[in-house]
Amino acid sequence: EAGVAQSPRYKIIEKRQSVAFWCNPISGHATLYWYQQILGQGPKLLIQFQNNGVVDDSQLPKDRFSAERLKGVDSTLKIQPAKLEDSAVYLCASSLAGSNYGYTFGSGTRLTVV
Amino acid sequence: GNSVTQMEGPVTLSEEAFLTINCTYTATGYPSLFWYVQYPGEGLQLLLKATKADDKGSNKGFEATYRKETTSFHLEKGSVQVSDSAVYFCAPKGVRTSGSRLTFGEGTQLTVNP
Numbered sequence: 001e002a003g004v005a006q007s008p009r010y011k012i013i014e015k016r017q018s019v020a021f022w023c024n025p026i027s028g029h030a031t032l033y034w035y036q037q038i039l040g041q042g043p044k045l046l047i048q049f050q051n052n053g054v055v056d057d058s059q060l061p062k063d064r065f066s067a068e069r070l071k072g073v074d075s076t077l078k079i080q081p082a083k084l085e086d087s088a089v090y091l092c093a094s095s096l097a098g099s100n101y102g103y104t105f106g107s108g109t110r111l112t113v114v
Numbered sequence: 115g116n117s118v119t120q121m122e123g124p125v126t127l128s129e130e131a132f133l134t135i136n137c138t139y140t141a142t143g144y145p146s147l148f149w150y151v152q153y154p155g156e157g158l159q160l161l162l163k164a165t166k167a168d169d170k171g172s173n174k175g176f177e178a179t180y181r182k183e184t185t186s187f188h189l190e191k192g193s194v195q196v197s198d199s200a201v202y203f204c205a206p207k208g209v210r211t212s213g214s215r216l217t218f219g220e221g222t223q224l225t226v227n228p
Contacts, residue, residue, distance in 0.1 A: 042218035100165045105157040
């Protein structure tokens with residue numbers, strides 16, 4: 001089966017600019033996650049979708065970050081305006097619903113804010 | 115919510131040495147437990163999992179046993195290879211279907227020298 005697709009692979013922007021990341025999950029996976037992974041740290045959950053509804057966005061900095069999942073398939077994560085501390089790898093993952101299922105991760109988007 | 119404590123890295127071993135990476139967790143109820151591996155420059159890959167007490171997950175020579183009494187899920191491999199050099203993440207996953215998510219620790223960097 002095809003994996004989780006993410007784009008772009010790399011992005012460099014200046015602070016205060018905006019940026020968007022795209023994710024296409026595995027077909028049939030109802031649950032989609034966005035994680036932020038700062039260098040040397042474990043991934044931190046930003047937002048979780050179940051189909052096209054938000055399940056948990058408690059750790060999403062909503063003053064600058066937004067995410068949507070149109071029609072319960074693809075998802076877009078946006079940062080506007082970016083700050084230096086947003087430099088990280090943004091990982092998208094999808095899974096079947098239920099605690100027994102692990103995630104399939106995409107390769108991530110490495111964002112550098114200068 | 116869930117949390118996880120992993121053995122601090124970095125861990126440096128010689129090829130064919132025995133590997134143990136300790137992992138303990140706190141969680142509500144009986145979570146499923148996962149180990150993920152992240153090779154340099156790549157996204158996270160599922161290594162193995164266990165979904166109930168006393169289950170043993172195994173893959174590629176790695177093993178981990180779900181110990182409910184000690185809330186642990188230690189990763190072991192009898193003979194490591196240079197190609198095992200990566201960052202390893204232990205992650206419990208909650209039991210609520212609509213809100214189940216992986217909680218990652220900080221990861222343990224493993225370097226295997228020839």
